[in-house]
Amino acid sequence: MHKSIRRKNLALHLMVLPAIILVFIFNYIPLFGIVIAFQDFVPAKGLFGDQEWVGLENFRFLFELPQTKQVIINTIVIALAKAIVGLIIPIIVALMLNSLRKQGLRSGIQTLIYLPHFISWVIISSILIDILSPSTGIINQFLMQIGIEPVYFLGEPKYFRMTLVVSDLWKEFGYGSILYYAAMQGINPELYEASDIDGANKLRKIWHITLPGIRMIIVLLGLLSLGNILNAGFDQVFNLYNIQVLETGDILDTYIYQLAFGTNLNYSLATAASLLKSIISFVLISMAYYLSYKYADYRMF
Amino acid sequence: MIIRKKRVSILTIINITILISLALLCVLPFANMLAMSFSSKEAIDEGIITFFPLGLNVDAYKYILSKDAFWQSLKISLIRVAFGVPLNVIIAIITAYPLAKESKKFKTRTIYVWILFFTLLFSGGIIPWYFLLHKLNMLNNMSALILPGAVPVFSIIILINFFRRIPKELEEAAIMDGANHWQILFKIYVPLSVASIATITLFSLVWHWNSWFDGMLLMHDPSKYPLQTYLQQILIETDTSLNQYKGNPEFSFLGNKSARAAGVIISIIPIVIAFPFVQRHFKKGLVLGSVKE
Numbered sequence: 001m002h003k004s005i006r007r008k009n010l011a012l013h014l015m016v017l018p019a020i021i022l023v024f025i026f027n028y029i030p031l032f033g034i035v036i037a038f039q040d041f042v043p044a045k046g047l048f049g050d051q052e053w054v055g056l057e058n059f060r061f062l063f064e065l066p067q068t069k070q071v072i073i074n075t076i077v078i079a080l081a082k083a084i085v086g087l088i089i090p091i092i093v094a095l096m097l098n099s100l101r102k103q104g105l106r107s108g109i110q111t112l113i114y115l116p117h118f119i120s121w122v123i124i125s126s127i128l129i130d131i132l133s134p135s136t137g138i139i140n141q142f143l144m145q146i147g148i149e150p151v152y153f154l155g156e157p158k159y160f161r162m163t164l165v166v167s168d169l170w171k172e173f174g175y176g177s178i179l180y181y182a183a184m185q186g187i188n189p190e191l192y193e194a195s196d197i198d199g200a201n202k203l204r205k206i207w208h209i210t211l212p213g214i215r216m217i218i219v220l221l222g223l224l225s226l227g228n229i230l231n232a233g234f235d236q237v238f239n240l241y242n243i244q245v246l247e248t249g250d251i252l253d254t255y256i257y258q259l260a261f262g263t264n265l266n267y268s269l270a271t272a273a274s275l276l277k278s279i280i281s282f283v284l285i286s287m288a289y290y291l292s293y294k295y296a297d298y299r300m301f
Numbered sequence: 302m303i304i305r306k307k308r309v310s311i312l313t314i315i316n317i318t319i320l321i322s323l324a325l326l327c328v329l330p331f332a333n334m335l336a337m338s339f340s341s342k343e344a345i346d347e348g349i350i351t352f353f354p355l356g357l358n359v360d361a362y363k364y365i366l367s368k369d370a371f372w373q374s375l376k377i378s379l380i381r382v383a384f385g386v387p388l389n390v391i392i393a394i395i396t397a398y399p400l401a402k403e404s405k406k407f408k409t410r411t412i413y414v415w416i417l418f419f420t421l422l423f424s425g426g427i428i429p430w431y432f433l434l435h436k437l438n439m440l441n442n443m444s445a446l447i448l449p450g451a452v453p454v455f456s457i458i459i460l461i462n463f464f465r466r467i468p469k470e471l472e473e474a475a476i477m478d479g480a481n482h483w484q485i486l487f488k489i490y491v492p493l494s495v496a497s498i499a500t501i502t503l504f505s506l507v508w509h510w511n512s513w514f515d516g517m518l519l520m521h522d523p524s525k526y527p528l529q530t531y532l533q534q535i536l537i538e539t540d541t542s543l544n545q546y547k548g549n550p551e552f553s554f555l556g557n558k559s560a561r562a563a564g565v566i567i568s569i570i571p572i573v574i575a576f577p578f579v580q581r582h583f584k585k586g587l588v589l590g591s592v593k594e
Contacts (some may be wrong), residue, residue, distance in 0.1 A: 009407060012399035013481040016413050019396040019452045025437075026430070026449040027420040029409050033429020047432040093323065096316050101401065105317070111322040111580065118572050120511035122529050126536035130337070130558060138333050138351060174327060202312065226584050235514065237535045260428050267428050275428030282423045289422075 007282040020040050036271040043267065051070030058272035067250065068273075074161075075251040078232040081165045089169060090176030091218065095206055097177065098184045110181075113174030121171075125239035128167055129154065160245040168236060180214055187213035189298070219296045252277050320337035328438075331569070337562035338362070343559045373524050374531035381527055381553035382509050385447045390498065391451050394538045397460035417454050426517075445519045445528065446512070455500035455510075463497040464490055471552070499582035503575070507516060509570060532564050 025252040037058055039051040062068055091111070102108045116124065131137045132153040153163040191209045200208070211218075211301070234253035241249040252273065260270035292298040332352045337345060341356025351353065365371050396417075404410050424430075428448070439445040467490060476486050491498065516530030526534070 012402065012407050013409070015399045015482070015486075019415060019457070020413065022392075022448065022452045023417060023420055023454075026433070026452075027424065028434050030425035031423075032425075033432060034425050036428060036432075039531045043432070043435075047436050048428065066464050093320075096320055098314075099316060100320070109320050109324045111576075115573075115576070116327055118507050118511075118576070119569055120529055121511060122511075122533045122537060126532070126565055127334055130561065131330055131333060136345065138556070141349075151345040170326070173323075226505055235537065238406070238514075250355050256427065260431075262323060267432075271426060271428045274428060278423055278426055285422050296397040 023298060031183065034275055036268055037275045039268055041143070041268040041271070054268075058268045059276070060268060061274050062276075067246075070247060071182060071250050071252055071255045075230055075232045076100040078161055078164055078237075078249075078251060079229045081161070082168050082233070083229070085152060085165060085169050086172060087218070087222050087225065089173045090213075091180050091211075093173060093177040094180035094184060094214075095210060097181050098210065099202065099206075110174070110178060115172045115174070115180055117175035117214050120169075121233075121235035121239050124167070124171055125236070127238065128163075132163070134232075134250070154240055155242065155244050156249040157245050160249045162242070164233070164249065166235060166238065176221075180217065183214040183217045184210055216296045216298070220292045220298050223292045224285075227281070227285035229284060270301075310491050315538050331518065331557065331566075334562040334565045338559055338566050340559055342557070342559060361557070361559035362567075364557070364560050367566065370523070370526075370531060371528075374526050374528045377446075377525060380443065382506065385450070385509045386502065388447065388451050389436040389453045389456065389509075390502050392451055393456045393460055393501050394486070394498065396452070397464055398459050398482070398490060400457070401461045401464035417452070417457065418420045420452075421454055440519055441521050441525060443525070446509075446515055450508070450512075451517075453501065453505060456504055459501060460497055462492070463494055467493055496582040499579050503579045506575060507572065528568060532568055536561055536564060548576060 036047075038053060038055060039060075040054050040057075041051055045051055047186065077156060091301050097106055100109075116134075130184060131139050134150040134152045134155075140151075144150060149161060153159050187210065191213075195205050195209060230252055232251040232253070234251070234257070237251050237254050238257070241254065256274045256277070258264065258268050259273060260267050264270075289298075308529050329352065336352050336354045338361050339354035339357055339359065340350050341358055341360075344350060344355035399407055400414055400417075402410055434440055434445050434449070439448070456487055457583065471489050471493075472485055475489055480488070511529055512527065513529035513533045516525075516527045517533060520530070521524055523531075523534070
C-alpha cells in the first residue's frame with residue numbers, strides 16, 4: 001500500500017521536475033551572482049571567477065553619484081502616480097460599464113479599451129513619438145487648431161512624467177477595468193433589488209452596494225501596486241526617454257541598465273544598485289502579500 | 302403584460318457618450334497609424350494626416366517587405382513563438398496539476414510552490430543573469446529567448462486555482478477505474494480547463510511576441526533579432542539619442558514616417574487576429590483563475 005502511494009506520487013514529482021530544474025538554473029543560480037556587487041568585477045575572469053573583493057565600496061560610490069538620489073525620487077514619483085490613477089480610473093470605468101444595460105455595446109467597448117494592453121511598449125512608444133511630435137503629431141496639430149502652442153511632451157522635463165503616467169493609464173485602464181467589472185458581477189443581485197424597494201437612486205447604490213462589494217479586490221490591487229513602487233516601467237521609459245528628460249524621467253531600471261550595458265560598462269556598480277532595488281522590493285512585495293492575506297483574506301495559491 | 306416605456310435618463314446618455322469616447326480614444330491612435338502607413342510622404346510632411354490616408358499608396362509596405370532584415374526577424378519571432386508558447390503551456394499544465402493537490406496528499410507540494418513563488422519576490426537582477434547566460438554559451442543563441450522564460454509562474458498560479466475547482470469526485474472515480482496521474486491530467490483536467498489554458502496561452506503568446514529587451518541584450522548579431530527588437534531598433538533607437546551606441550544606421554527609418562507606421566501596423570496584425578478567438582475564454586479564464594473563492 002505504502003509502495004503504491006509512493007509510486008503514485010513519483011508521477012507528481014516528475015511533473016514538477018522540469019519547472020524546478022529550469023527555475024533553479026535561470027532564477028536561483030543568478031542569485032549567487034549577487035557577489036558581483038561586492039567585487040570589482042572584470043567580465044573576462046568570468047562569473048564566479050577569481051575577482052577582486054571590494055566590500056561595500058560599490059554601494060558607497062553609488063550614493064556619491066549625484067544622479068542616484070534623483071533616480072530614486074523619479075522612480076517613486078512616477079510609480080506612485082501610476083499606481084494612484086491606475087487604481088481609481090479603472091474603478092470608475094468599471095462602474096460605468098456596469099451600469100450599461102446593452103450587453104452588445106458593453107462587450108464592444110470592453111474589447112476596444114483593453115486592446116492596447118496587449119501591444120508592446122515598443123509599438124506604443126513608436127505611436128506616441130509620432131502622435132506627440134511637436135511639428136507633425138496629431139495631438140499638437142489639434143492643440144494648434146484651438147490656439148495652444150505646441151507642447152514637446154517627450155522632450156521637456158516638466159511634461160515627461162505626466163506623459164509617462166497618462167500614456168500608461170491609456171494603455172492599461174481597460175485591462176484593469178475588466179477585473180473590477182468582473183468582481184462587480186459577483187455581487188448578489190438581491191442587494192440591488194432590496195435597495196430599489198427602498199427607493200435608492202443609482203449613485204446611492206454605487207456607494208452603498210457596488211463599491212463595498214468590490215472592496216476586497218480594490219485593497220488587493222492597491223497593495224500589490226504599492227509593492228511594485230520601485231518598478232516604474234522599464235519598457236515604457238526606455239523606449240520614450242532621451243537625454244533631455246533624464247532629470248525627471250530616468251528610473252532605477254533604466255539607470256541600472258545604462259550603468260551596466262550603456263557607455264559605462266560598470267557591472268559591479270549596476271549590480272549594487274540592482275541588489276538594493278531587489279532587497280527593498282522584496283520587503284515591500286512580501287509586506288503587500290502579507291497584508292492582503294491578513295486584511296483581504298487573499299491567498300495566491 | 303405591462304409594456305414599460307423606455308426611459309433614457311440624461312445620466313445614461315452621458316455614461317454612454319463617455320464610454321464610447323474612451324473606446325475611440327483607445328483605437329484612434331492606431332487608426333492614425335493605419336492612415337499614415339497608406340499616405341504619401343508629402344502629405345505626412347505637411348502634417349495633415351488624421352484618420353484617412355492622403356495620397357493613397359502602399360509604398361511603405363513595399364519598402365518594409367523588401368527588407369531582408371524584416372523577414373529575418375519575423376522568422377526568428379515565429380520560431381520563438383512556435384517553440385516558446387507550447388513549452389510555456391505544457392510546463393504550466395504539468396506543474397500546476399501536482400501543485401493543485403492538497404498538501405496532505407502531496408507533502409512536498411508546499412516546498413515546490415515556495416520555490417516557484419519566491420522567484421516572483423526576489424531576483425538576482427539583470428547582470429548576474431546576463432553573465433550566467435554568457436557562461437552557458439547561450440548568448441546569440443535562440444535558446445536564450447525561450448529557456449530562461451520557460452516557466453510561467455503567474456500562469457501556473459492561475460491554473461492551480463482553476464484546477465482546484467474541479468470536483469474531486471471525477472478524479473476519485475478515475476482512480477477507481479485504474480487511471481494514473483498523467484491520464485487524469487490529460488483526460489479530465491485539461492478538457493475541463495479550456496478557458497484557463499486559452500488564457501495562459503494568450504499570455505504566453507503576447508509575451509513572446511512582444512518581448513524585445515532580451516533580443517536586444519542577448520542577441521549580439523542583428524540577424525538574430527526577433528521582430529520587436531528589430532522594430533525597436535528602427536522605430537525607437539533612431540529617435541532617442543540616448544541609446545544610439547547600438548543603433549545601426551543601415552536600419553534607420555528616420556524621416557520615413559509612413560514606413561514606421563507600416564511597421565507598427567504589421568506588428569500588431571497577429572495580436573488583432575488572435576484576439577477575437579481567445580477573448581471569450583480569456584475573460585472567463587482570467588477572472589476565475591485570479592480571484593480565489
